[in-house]
Amino acid sequence: MALSVKNIVPYLHISQNRSSRVFSYIGLGIGVLLLLCSVQMYININELIHDKNPRKNGFDYISVTKTITNENMGGDNRFSAEDVAELKTAPGILDAAPLVSNQFRVKASAGNIIPFSTDLFLESVQNDFIDTVPQNFSWQPGQLDVPIIFSADFLEMYNVFAPAQDLPQLSQSSISAVNIILECYGANGVKADYRGRIVAVSDRINSVLVPENFLQWANKSFGMGPQATAARVYIKTVDANNANLLSFLEKKNYHVNKDKTKFGRVKQILQGIVSGLGGFALLVILLAMMLFSFYLQLMIARSKDNLQLLLTLGYSPGWLSKTVARKWLPVYIGIVLIALSATQILQYIFQQRFMAARDELSPFLHPVVLGVAAILLVLCVMVNYRLIKKLLYKL
């Protein structure tokens, strides 16, 4: 018969202090359950709110304007090149791009199919700030076709008033079929017509965007003012809720579209709460581990004579530590498995009862939660083993 923990257990007073042992198990179970639920909830929040955030490649792009007040409303509230340069180096900002507007009159009409005509503004911005840039969003000098990226909000607005004006409503896919005539007016009665074609719709930028080189050329050809400046600047940031960034913008009296970052703020608050809960769970686990370590110390103190004699007889302290620690391995595995099962049940109920319509949320545990459970198990066993080893070497 090989030597095992069964041969050693009768020499340990493990049945002593049953209450502190049971309390430490319950505490550990609650702590592990809380932590696993917190991690799963953190992931749930991330998945549920992720799509609401206007992100491209993991960054936030936010429109910044100068706040218009009664005091400055008469002045020039556009961004100078220096303002843009300063924004680029501000805390939390990875890049900044001004939205350059037309400096000449533009009139748009849609021919006979959609009989309407309106004065229009055109803007341009660096392509990497636009969420949807098709390959044909480019213009060469001499080209009469001008690609346009249209704001999804503007399209929505058009569809709201179109029926009242006896105009047809348009879907995002059908809008590309509409031929728009762009009439550009310059100084001394100069006029040129271009064929505008909507090649994409943007959720992010509320504007009528044309290629940068077209607007630069047109401003030069038809424009009457000095060098074009921007009333809006888009900033690129990893976190729109970065406290340093927001305080910088506030200090500079810049206005940001709070609605765009609303979900980010909600997410940040929710994740903050869940992180707090996770921290509390860690504290509970720590307390449970401490309670269990007191039990272990007491158990070893009471079994001291027997353990000393086992060592004198030739039992290795390393082997004894491993063997004694292994005694609690099934208990730890049981606690973690029960906590995992409970977390799975809660996640299933949460998804089925409250988030059934949200396909992006899985009713099953995220692999990260399983990883955290495995790490906790290894940590508990390691801490246990090291403590027993330390106590045994002291004998």
Place this chain on the structure above:
Amino acid sequence: MTQIHLQQVAPVFLEAEKLANSQLWKQSLSFAKGGRIQIVAPSGSGKTSLIHFLYGMRKDYSGTIQFDQQKMSDVDAEEMAVIRSSQLSIIFQDLRLFPDHSAAENISIKRLLAPYHKEPKIEEMARHLGIHSKLGQLAKTCSYGEQQRVAIIRALQQPFDFLILDEPFSHLDERNRQKAMELIEAEASDRKAAIILADLKPIEYFKADQLYKL
């Protein structure tokens, strides 16, 4: 060849007078595997201390004890466990049994560590020493003589090169002493091991080839 070598060993607490008259303290001598060494020592001469030094339980001595070229004072707990389970076995004067465990369990816990014999051998040895009926009894309820025989059988369950005995027959009658000595001799010979026996007076039926007065 496996050897225990003592070089100028002396307990740090022993009076100079006792050290001066000793044939073992402050001497250089060796115990070789297969030897029969008898150490005769009156009370208070450091006999049990010597046994503990040899078994690596205490280090409060001057000089060096070498076990196979290795200084006993340098051996760590893990290495000592290996030596104790495979090369050194001992019968303590104070027996050191688990009082709340049966005689059989006290013997088995040693056998399980490094089994030299199969399990039925325990019964055979117990029968030889007349304690087979006591195997299921708690050690603390056995008489001192019975406990002493349990300790002897326990020491014979493992492989060893040296068997260290500290007054192993102090609570046995003449007949049981002889039987115990026969068993010990047979087991030591089977392993080609040395016996180091320390007692208050020479034991006539132990055929020693080295005799030291402490």
